[in-house]
Amino acid sequence: MAKGKKAVFLLSGVFSSPHPASGGELPTEAVAALGGLRASYDLFLAAAGGDGPDGGVGGPLAAGGDVFSGLCPLPAGAAGDLSRRLGEAIRSLGVRTEGSFFVADDPRLVEAAEGAGLCGLYILTPRGFRLLGDLAPDVFVFHDLPDAVRWILDHPEGPRSVSAVVRRGAAAIRRGGLVAFPTETVYGLGADALNPTAVARIFEVKRRPLHDPLIVHVADPAEVAALVTEIPPAARRLMDRFWPGPLTLVLPKRETVPDIVTAGHGTVAVRMPANRWARELIALAETPVAAPSANAFGRTSPTTARHVDEQLHGLYDEIIDGGACRVGIESTVLALAGGRTVVLRPGGLAPEEIREVTGEVELPVPRGAGGASPGMLASHYAPRTPLFLVDDARPYGDRPDVGLLLFRDPPGPVRGQVAVLSPKGDLREAAANLYQALRRLDRLGLRLIVAERVPPHGLGVAINDRLSRAKSGDTILNS
Numbered sequence: 001m002a003k004g005k006k007a008v009f010l011l012s013g014v015f016s017s018p019h020p021a022s023g024g025e026l027p028t029e030a031v032a033a034l035g036g037l038r039a040s041y042d043l044f045l046a047a048a049g050g051d052g053p054d055g056g057v058g059g060p061l062a063a064g065g066d067v068f069s070g071l072c073p074l075p076a077g078a079a080g081d082l083s084r085r086l087g088e089a090i091r092s093l094g095v096r097t098e099g100s101f102f103v104a105d106d107p108r109l110v111e112a113a114e115g116a117g118l119c120g121l122y123i124l125t126p127r128g129f130r131l132l133g134d135l136a137p138d139v140f141v142f143h144d145l146p147d148a149v150r151w152i153l154d155h156p157e158g159p160r161s162v163s164a165v166v167r168r169g170a171a172a173i174r175r176g177g178l179v180a181f182p183t184e185t186v187y188g189l190g191a192d193a194l195n196p197t198a199v200a201r202i203f204e205v206k207r208r209p210l211h212d213p214l215i216v217h218v219a220d221p222a223e224v225a226a227l228v229t230e231i232p233p234a235a236r237r238l239m240d241r242f243w244p245g246p247l248t249l250v251l252p253k254r255e256t257v258p259d260i261v262t263a264g265h266g267t268v269a270v271r272m273p274a275n276r277w278a279r280e281l282i283a284l285a286e287t288p289v290a291a292p293s294a295n296a297f298g299r300t301s302p303t304t305a306r307h308v309d310e311q312l313h314g315l316y317d318e319i320i321d322g323g324a325c326r327v328g329i330e331s332t333v334l335a336l337a338g339g340r341t342v343v344l345r346p347g348g349l350a351p352e353e354i355r356e357v358t359g360e361v362e363l364p365v366p367r368g369a370g371g372a373s374p375g376m377l378a379s380h381y382a383p384r385t386p387l388f389l390v391d392d393a394r395p396y397g398d399r400p401d402v403g404l405l406l407f408r409d410p411p412g413p414v415r416g417q418v419a420v421l422s423p424k425g426d427l428r429e430a431a432a433n434l435y436q437a438l439r440r441l442d443r444l445g446l447r448l449i450v451a452e453r454v455p456p457h458g459l460g461v462a463i464n465d466r467l468s469r470a471k472s473g474d475t476i477l478n479s
């Protein structure tokens, strides 16, 4: 048994700046979440300066715990230097690093914490989103502090706890079972892609029609050759550039891929996800993994393990909780045939980026027109509350039974139930918050949700696509 205190360090900013997509009632909830940690951990409220004379810990201090000023003031230097200072502080506090955590919304602090031997967790506050590009790929991210606290309680050994679930998950896949797992886009519900009976269970559990084909996930681009008869040069270039990542390629299939996976089509959709745990699952299972998004058919896609559990509780053999999905919207599905590059479903990779590699890219026919990809069904991704899509949602504010889904911070105050996808109007941030915000508004028992369209470029193409499929109508009756 290792000696020393088990500790959770919490950067003060993760209490005080909840993301507006999460609704804004976070501080109380965040303080309450710490109650659960107090029984097993010493809590250190880490001030990094900046947020007022007490380093920003004044409010959170009410939650209990000690002020930790070992990082205060935050030096401008490299993470290595920070790690050393943190290491010294950890020794003098008598903390044992194994099984201890550091929760922050600043990549430098997470990196320093990991360097000092702690498990670093990252919160997607507005600052967290702004700096997300600097964060190492395998760090766990969470929408808010309560989500991170729940994860700590479920995973006392951090990544080692997750690895244990991944091993059980891989064994379940080999036995023909179902495993819910994180990817960088949304959570997937996976089965052995080469086992038709296992794949049939996915359709059953999701209540998904059999004519809607699944994406086959691989851990390495080399695995694609066993699934398809041909990899055109453009597909190869796209794989080299964007894999692992939110891009799915539709290619001519081999006999080995069961018809149930492809819904009888002569093509198969393949993708290599960026999430470390997804790839470890596939590699340990030693088989490609067919997986749709882990939601009931037609409903909002899950971007956390809790979302999966809310809809599919008890219907899978294992669930790997890898925190929140960083991209937050499904992969871009691309067909490559006869020298054309056609987007079948816009998603987490922007058309502009694809065009850089292929020269041309054809965007999908607008909704309602049918088309090649069944995921393009007109009604999909829908909350239970009726949703209406408009260009400017602000006029519908101030009504207690109407929720607003806004793209960015409005110029003046708007009261009522409001979710802001990205305060400063960043489309990546908006995509990452979309499903979480839709679910939150959906839980409030509102009469309707009024969502506004986002700028139609970059990831905005995919966001507008999902909103238009989630909506129940175009006109809002005056009442």
Ligand code: TXA
Residues within 6 Å of the ligand: 183, 185, 186, 187, 188, 189, 212, 213, 214, 215, 248, 250, 262, 265, 267, 268, 269, 271, 273, 291, 292, 293, 294, 329, 330, 331, 332, 333, 344, 345, 372, 373, 374, 375, 376
């Ligand atoms: O990001 C994602 O793509 C997530 C994660 C889990 O990887 N998966 C996902 O799967 O969104 P799903 O089943 O919800 O959507 C798969 C999409 C559907 O639009 C489906 O019609 C299309 O891919 N698709 C699959 N195979 C196809 C094929 N052979 N031809 C055309 N479209 C295909």
Ligand code: MG
Residues within 6 Å of the ligand: 292, 293, 301
């Ligand atoms: Mg789906």
